[in-house]
Amino acid sequence: MRHVISLLIENESGALSRVSGLFSARGYNIESLTVAPTEDASMSRMTIVTIGSEEIIEQITKQLNKLIEVVKVVDISEAAHIERELMLIKVRATGKDREEIKRTADIFRARIIDVTDASYVIELTGNQSKLDAFTKAIDPALILETVRSGVCGIGRGDRVLKL
Amino acid sequence: MVLTGAEIVIRCLQEEKVEYVFGYPGGAVLYIYDALFQQEQVRHILVRHEQAAVHAADGFARSTQNVGVALVTSGPGATNAVTGIATAFCDSIPMVIISGQVPTAAIGQDAFQEVDTVGITRPCVKHNFLVRDVKDIATTIKKAFYLAKSGRPGPVLVDIPKDITNAKCEFEYPKEISMRSYNPVVKGHQGQIKKAVQLLLEAKRPMIYAGGGVVLSDAAEQLTKLTRLLGYPITTTLMGLGGYPASDRQYLGMPGMHGTYEANMSMHYSDVLLAVGSRFDDRVIGDPANFAEEPRKIIHIDIDPSSISKRVRVDVPIVGDVREVLDEMIRQLEAGPARPDISAWWKQVEEWRSRNCMVYKNSDTIIKPQFVVQKLWEVTGGDAFVSSDVGQHQMWAAQYYRFDKPRRWLNSGGLGTMGVGMPYAMGAQLAHPDAQVACVTGEASIQMNIQELSTCKQFRLPIKICNLNNRYLGMVRQWQQLFHGQRYSESYMDSLPDFAKLAESYGHVGFRIDKPSDVEGALREAFTTHKKDLVFLDFQVDQTENVYPMVQGGKGLTEMILSAEDL
Numbered sequence: 224m225r226h227v228i229s230l231l232i233e234n235e236s237g238a239l240s241r242v243s244g245l246f247s248a249r250g251y252n253i254e255s256l257t258v259a260p261t262e263d264a265s266m267s268r269m270t271i272v273t274i275g276s277e278e279i280i281e282q283i284t285k286q287l288n289k290l291i292e293v294v295k296v297v298d299i300s301e302a303a304h305i306e307r308e309l310m311l312i313k314v315r316a317t318g319k320d321r322e323e324i325k326r327t328a329d330i331f332r333a334r335i336i337d338v339t340d341a342s343y344v345i346e347l348t349g350n351q352s353k354l355d356a357f358t359k360a361i362d363p364a365l366i367l368e369t370v371r372s373g374v375c376g377i378g379r380g381d382r383v384l385k386l
Numbered sequence: 387m388v389l390t391g392a393e394i395v396i397r398c399l400q401e402e403k404v405e406y407v408f409g410y411p412g413g414a415v416l417y418i419y420d421a422l423f424q425q426e427q428v429r430h431i432l433v434r435h436e437q438a439a440v441h442a443a444d445g446f447a448r449s450t451q452n453v454g455v456a457l458v459t460s461g462p463g464a465t466n467a468v469t470g471i472a473t474a475f476c477d478s479i480p481m482v483i484i485s486g487q488v489p490t491a492a493i494g495q496d497a498f499q500e501v502d503t504v505g506i507t508r509p510c511v512k513h514n515f516l517v518r519d520v521k522d523i524a525t526t527i528k529k530a531f532y533l534a535k536s537g538r539p540g541p542v543l544v545d546i547p548k549d550i551t552n553a554k555c556e557f558e559y560p561k562e563i564s565m566r567s568y569n570p571v572v573k574g575h576q577g578q579i580k581k582a583v584q585l586l587l588e589a590k591r592p593m594i595y596a597g598g599g600v601v602l603s604d605a606a607e608q609l610t611k612l613t614r615l616l617g618y619p620i621t622t623t624l625m626g627l628g629g630y631p632a633s634d635r636q637y638l639g640m641p642g643m644h645g646t647y648e649a650n651m652s653m654h655y656s657d658v659l660l661a662v663g664s665r666f667d668d669r670v671i672g673d674p675a676n677f678a679e680e681p682r683k684i685i686h687i688d689i690d691p692s693s694i695s696k697r698v699r700v701d702v703p704i705v706g707d708v709r710e711v712l713d714e715m716i717r718q719l720e721a722g723p724a725r726p727d728i729s730a731w732w733k734q735v736e737e738w739r740s741r742n743c744m745v746y747k748n749s750d751t752i753i754k755p756q757f758v759v760q761k762l763w764e765v766t767g768g769d770a771f772v773s774s775d776v777g778q779h780q781m782w783a784a785q786y787y788r789f790d791k792p793r794r795w796l797n798s799g800g801l802g803t804m805g806v807g808m809p810y811a812m813g814a815q816l817a818h819p820d821a822q823v824a825c826v827t828g829e830a831s832i833q834m835n836i837q838e839l840s841t842c843k844q845f846r847l848p849i850k851i852c853n854l855n856n857r858y859l860g861m862v863r864q865w866q867q868l869f870h871g872q873r874y875s876e877s878y879m880d881s882l883p884d885f886a887k888l889a890e891s892y893g894h895v896g897f898r899i900d901k902p903s904d905v906e907g908a909l910r911e912a913f914t915t916h917k918k919d920l921v922f923l924d925f926q927v928d929q930t931e932n933v934y935p936m937v938q939g940g941k942g943l944t945e946m947i948l949s950a951e952d953l
Contacts, residue, residue: 233567237504237516248509278695285692291513291533294567386566 225254226280227300227376228271229384233292234260241290242269251275251283255308255373266294266386270376294386303379309346309372310354311336315365316343324361331357342367350374391520391551392417395484398527399428401559404455406431406446406816408439412459413499414486417551431816431845434837436463438809440470440483441835445806445813447479448796449771451604453534454481454813460488461499464545465506469803471541472510476800477625478602480539482530483511489549490518503545512540520553528560537570538690539602570689574706574714582685582702583718585658589683591731592618593656595641597670598625598799599663599688599708606630606792608712609662615719618728619735621649623664625799628789633768638739642670643937644781647743650935650943652735654680661686663708666698667800668939674698676942687711743935743948744785753902755779755854755927759786762824762852765909770794770822773810775831776802778860781933783826805834811849812842822850822913829855829924830879839892842920850912851922853885856929864932868953889922896922 232238239258246253254272261268273283280298287296316324317340328335328345331353337344347357351374358369378384389397395418399407408431411419422430433439436458443454454474458467464485474481488497504516513533515526523546530542586592600609600622606629613620613636621641622629630637639646641653653659653671659682664670671677674697686693686700687708694703704711746756759782762770772787773796774780780797789795796810811825825832832853842849854860862877886896895916899908905925912921936947947953 237508240505241508244508282692282696289690289692291565291568 224276224280225272225274225300226298227304227306227374228273228284228287228296229299229376230269230271230287230296231261231266231294231384231386232269232290233294234265234267235292238267238292241292242271242287245286245290246273249282249286251279257373257375263386268384270374272374295384297378297384299376299378299382299384302382304376304382305379306350306374306376307348308351308354308374309348310357310369312345312347312358312361312369313367314343314345314361315341315367317341320362320365324365327357327360331360333357387557388554389557390417390421390554391523391546392421394520394523394555394557395527395546395551396421396425396428397557398524398559399455400425402453402527402531404428404453406443407455407457408433408443408446408813409457410436410439410459410463412463412486414460414488414548415457415463415551417548418457418484418486418546430457431812431841433809433841435835436466437470437805438835438838438841440467440481441473441806441809442813443481444470444474444479445773445796445810446817447474447481447813448810449793449814450817451793453531454479456481456483458483459486459499460503461501463499464501464503468507468510471507471543473798473801473803473806474541475510475512477598477798478539479541480534481541482527482534483541483543485543485545486551487516487545487547490547491549493547503543507543511543512538514543514545516545517547517550520550520555523550524557524559525563528563529565532563533568537568571705572707572710574687574704574711576714578702578704579711579714580718582660582704583715583722585683585685585702586616586660587723587726589658589726590728591655591657592616592660592728593652593658594618594620594660594662595623595653595664596620596626596629596662597623597664600626600629601792603663603689603708604792605663605709605712608709608716612712612716612719615716617725619652619732621645621653623667623670623799624784624797626664627784627795628792631790632788633790638735639744640784641943642667643672643939644785644933644935647741647935647946647948648735648738650937650946651738654943656682658683658685662712663688665693665696668697671698672937672941672943741948746934748902749928750902753899753905753925753927755782755856755925755931756786757902758852758854758905758925758927759783759826761906761909762826763787765906765913766822766824770824771796771811771814771818773797773807773814773823773825775807775827775834776804777828777831778856778864778931778933779826779828779831779854782854787826804831807831808835808838808842808849808851811851812838812845812847815847815849816845823848824850824852826852826854828860829853829857829882829885830859836888839889839894839920843893846918848916848918848920851920853922853924854927855882855885855924856927856931857882858929861933867932869938885922885924889920894920894922896924898924898926900926
């Protein structure tokens, strides 16, 4: 099963490698991992997308909690939550493709944020499947490069991950 | 008071009431050694290899309830320490390791004796720190000691660049430390404890299975009280030996790969199993699938939530300090209803016990290793601190030296590190200068830290080394004999030194013992006439003796080889 784990961690050097090292040492999967400081600069928030049986996920959350610098861990996929990922995609845009790509971007509510006479950079936010769908909708021969942020997640409603 | 970083380090150790620091100097720690030189409160034990420094500090910690402290330099000093740190980590031993680092400006420049110590040790410490400012030294060391001994204990490393040890700042040692990200649970959940007690009182075939957590939380007294109150059979793991008196009738010996028949059968066929500070390790329960086949309710008390339901599904988890939880269980039991009648279960247990699985064939002509350990137990009145290395001799020591008290048995259970025996004995002897300290070892293990004979001379450590010399890597040879078609690949020990003479060359006393009839006399002489000397007793033992009973790796607890006749 796919799980989305969110955690707050002290914003110290080496904290990220403690988390990633834990996953590699114990053979857990990481599908994506995002991290950035929160509104309180002394703390970072991480979103980890991982896959494993219930037993493995239980161990993952316990082992994460055991890391000294980890302040709080929540498996946000246990209840209603929202996931978003950001993608930047650079495509070859010449001739008739320019209009076609623009139209596709509009359908997906993506934004073209850089334009040259031969290329676009398109910005698209959504859940993973939306990003996948957009990538599929573009002729692969036109894709020059893509970059994805990895998943950010947050619980719906009253569910708050805070100190 | 304005002090240098190095002086602050030493002042912190003084504040923590550290008696001994085990270490080895080098470039990056010169300022710290200079500060160490100019005071008398903290004594330094100069080892001959950094690995032994960490092991000795670890042995000190195991035999007391204090934090062991080691001090090493950067680069090779730190990498040599890694085995020691990992050994302590696997057995949850509270330690603080201070390592020197190249000056801050040189970090990342591939400087002389530079390694990423924090990176290298990260997976084998409870936590580690790189100090970047002299102002942080005191708080960091305070945190290190707090982390090392609280919650599930473990080694904590503090890496200090050389320039930081020479910088100055105002010194004040924090009285208390609190960390928002670290709040170990101490008291167990009341409701869970109640459930556990109820379950225990409904049991028909109850069994208690206690591990190293009992020793670490100083809960032997509580465990003993609870077990006697219940009247149930008990087994203690390799790490839990001494957590319950081995001479007691309710005690069934050690479980697991080389455990007793009665302990393994009782574990397997129990209907309620109370696990106390133990972790269902692969050497204890064998194959978890096989173990899970027999239906039973499991109660698991552990300070570390991640130990619970890791290998075996637990019905009643109780997270908390073993001692606190046991105290509460005792309180509830004393107030609660009478214990159930389990005489039918005891009858079954006694039947298993009557198989007498620990019997071995003694000999008049050749020394049996088990016999040496039995005699050691007799001669020392069962009251010595006994360290061991890793291998057959370790199992024989665990099986035949019957520990009645906790913290007397010092061995590397989790990591299984050869070479810990002598440094552990050194640490224990320093902590208990008047106690009898023996190191049960083999000719292979002892050579992994043999250089410490020199340290023992310098610091007058009268440990007694009982070398069960079978000229083989015995446990490797045993597995090769049983599971690898008797192809003894690289498991012999050739070109051995004359250990007695070797010991003498360091200024110690050395005996070579060839005959069974000389075993007891040699031991008595070592512990009486040579009470004040280190004595190296080189016992020439049966080369082909195997450790029984045995559960083959990956098999179930009930699939035991009891003796050579079962092969």
